[in-house]
Amino acid sequence: MEHLLEVDMTSLDVQIRTVPKNWETLGGRLLIGRLMNEQVPPRCYPLGEENAFIVAAGLLAGTNVSSCGRLSVGGKSPMNGTIKESNAGGIVARTLARLGYRAIVVHGQARSGGPYLLVISRDGAKLEAAPDLSGLRIFETNELLKQRYGGKIAVSIVGPVGEMGLPNSLVAHSDGDGRSSRMSGRGGLGAVMAAKGLKAIVYLAEEGQPVPLTDNALFKTTVKRVVEKIQTTPQTSEVWPQYGTSLMIETCNGLGALPTRNFSAGQFEGADNIGGEHLYATITGRGGAGQVGHPCMPGCMIRCSNVYPHPDGSEWVSPLEYETLGLLGPNLCIDDMDFVAEVNYLCNDFGADTMELGSTLGVMMEGGLLAFGDAEAALELVREVGQDTLMGRLLCSGAEVAGKALGVYRVPTVKGQTMAAYDPRGIKGLGVTYATSPQGADHTAGHTVRASIDKRQAEGQWEVSLNAQITMGMYDSIGGCMFFGTAIGPDWELLCDLLNARYGWQLAPDDLSEMGKEVLRVERAFNREAGFGPAHDRLPQFMETEPLPPYNEVFDVSETDLDKLAEI
């Protein structure tokens, strides 16, 4: 029997409810979508008491199947104004499920005495005032909480940037080593959590118990099939464990889709210094705390994460990922991996998303505030992140706000959120996802880089994107990592076996497809009431008119095709 934790921050009241019968098949992103539509007025102020802050585990969380412990954090986004689900790895989803909860739903707003800690045990949860933690950075907060509650905890923490109410603010979750390193980065959900009056959620992991399985034998044999899939898929067995996501620098540079100089070129001459091969060589060469093949979730066989060390071998930041490298490297014309690591470290500690920050810096460079390629000047600015200065605030207000204040036309956002490190003129299916995802520009909402279609043709991309978006809607609801999806491929019978063995259901692949579609439907329904329509399902105009070197493509998927995504 699973439960929902309902927290009212206005009255400081916590209730435990059994997951209603008709909601039993809802997890992660789909659960967030349904809760938002039922409980949150779509026009509400994202940082007000009417918004909800939701932490939801995927349906397979807590089991021992590889790569299926993803966490969904949700609410109305102060960055986008849309519904938002921000997905992360780490141990929180697993811990939450093992404590007996499907999700935490936080309403209201603390009036005084905060910020608070929400401490979750197997028997329930309580709110503890922690004014001493107000304004503390994430890493020191994590250490203090470990001292206070013992080492065996998982935590979700908001940093100073979120406490300042800024749109580019994240929620940091524990990884398997107790680091606050797995980020719900996008859409400003850190500010939503802080606006509720929460500084951290503490999950007392040692009280956790294995989640029950209805059909042990089926689950066991299916997990074996998963292992085999992962072991026989080159990406999941060889590429990602060695290079993680970073080899995408080389891939995108080859495709001419590597955002360079604020999305004005698709290839970067310094790509080698910031790419996967260089990252691997640096980590293994420096040794010490450095690690490739680091699992973000315990038991993950894909292990795409890493620990990046200082030159002296001490730990610098974990993980250093493609999106961060791309948007803080080529996008700024900076080919210095240590620069990216330091910015990443500061963003993690103060609680800002590296992707939005990289894009914001790109817009600031375009606006003439600093020169492209000037790593020293960029780092000087980034040191203001989390400080209550005008620059500190503007840096964490998102690329779109920076663009308005600086009079910059070329702002790579959709629905207020910056694109990931793929120029959509070079991977047009991903451009369709950026344009039409209810989440704003978001690569994880429907990645198409491995789809078997000419990436530069306009025709048919809408269908590739739609399928990818449905697939990801489903994976984000069951808690499966998108790389896990690469190993599984079209074998959704396997996924059904896992879910049916876990819960005793009778799902068929079509039900999973329907789950993915339902995610998009409920998210679009919320957005529609919040004021989003076809005119918002478009890329920024400059990408429709400016050819992207070296292949000189524009984004030319027709509006008719883009509008097909609304008919799910």
Add this chain to the structure above:
Amino acid sequence: MEHLLEVDMTSLDVQIRTVPKNWETLGGRLLIGRLMNEQVPPRCYPLGEENAFIVAAGLLAGTNVSSCGRLSVGGKSPMNGTIKESNAGGIVARTLARLGYRAIVVHGQARSGGPYLLVISRDGAKLEAAPDLSGLRIFETNELLKQRYGGKIAVSIVGPVGEMGLPNSLVAHSDGDGRSSRMSGRGGLGAVMAAKGLKAIVYLAEEGQPVPLTDNALFKTTVKRVVEKIQTTPQTSEVWPQYGTSLMIETCNGLGALPTRNFSAGQFEGADNIGGEHLYATITGRGGAGQVGHPCMPGCMIRCSNVYPHPDGSEWVSPLEYETLGLLGPNLCIDDMDFVAEVNYLCNDFGADTMELGSTLGVMMEGGLLAFGDAEAALELVREVGQDTLMGRLLCSGAEVAGKALGVYRVPTVKGQTMAAYDPRGIKGLGVTYATSPQGADHTAGHTVRASIDKRQAEGQWEVSLNAQITMGMYDSIGGCMFFGTAIGPDWELLCDLLNARYGWQLAPDDLSEMGKEVLRVERAFNREAGFGPAHDRLPQFMETEPLPPYNEVFDVSETDLDKLAEI
């Protein structure tokens, strides 16, 4: 025979076209609405080459009837993202009409060699490169142009703020004394003009000729009726010539609708020091260049403008108006008229709208950047307007952007534009106008303060606002001032007589009503394609939930009523 001047800044080409037969009855705001729908893609970037910058005279411009020489400036707004018509007095509409033109339509974008001057004579127009004027303030630009082209010119100028591409940037037009003091302030059309590559439009007034009248006798007798109306209406014959708009401080304070402390109260204890009586006493007391009853358009009998002098009698700023007093005074808890005058002077010279700036400062005060009531600190900030500093840019990015960067919830905007100096909880019909006008929050789009309805009741306000919006759509198209409308009242036969005598038409009052409705229809059509729907026809949430002292009203007009405005 009237003409349109079509300017292509990309090719630096100017064409003169006769107004097409089926467009003959279109002037001012309606002409802008039709041109925008036919020639501008609604999703275009407001500061890009696809947007248009339009200067259009009302239908009665150039005649000698009092108060009917208003000018409409239009384009897609970089502040709102909506269609925008920004209305101003002064001599430009009259001059344009007397040179034989109904409107100027500027397309494209100058590639190099700019900025340019567009110099308009009776025989046509030419573009002259004026790189020496780049970045110059408005007043010095005006003086240089008078030296260059002789004193008898009218000019429209954009200042440094517009040249920096900032959303809060105005276009300054000449008044009858040759001052650059009549502002198309709202919606950032200064940046649109500058983005075209234009620094100023010079109208060679001495080449002007009286506009032809089809029925001289009818026009003459109708003008007499106008004179009588103005002379027998207390507002237009007594109140406005003495106090101008400033007495609205006392009125709104009495209604509990005077925006105080960033729209958190409706009465201000320092109102007397910033109100109409005090303004009158100061101007007449200081004497010198000071003047009440100053006409913004030659021949205007209402003369609501003024010249506000320094303590030594030298000219400080003209005019000092209610909206500026309200949003820089009570809204900031500052009761110092000289402070408002200095900020107004600086805004006029650098080219920013005082209303949006006052609201932005209010949001900054709410965000803790400076204290409410601290005039000295506010003035220090305002001295950065037009400077290429982060604060200078943020100050002119509009209240909504400032609110995002500062994490402020209580931002008094609709569709990205700040409200005028009337709290809509105290004058609910005006709240309907703010919410539903295609222009964003805009008092001139349909003022209801003098409507015979209880201002605090929710019921029926939609109809009052709708009628006011239709009326203003019509007046903004024929070029009549809204105060002129107060004198005319329901006697639209008189307006028909003026138009029919001028053009030889057969208009009846219903045609004028249709003209006003058509304005709203074409503007809504543009906005719809640009991405605006019912969710954007709403006031900021805090006004629906926070009671406004002293009458503790919330804005409670129903969404059903608000949505009726879309059915025109």
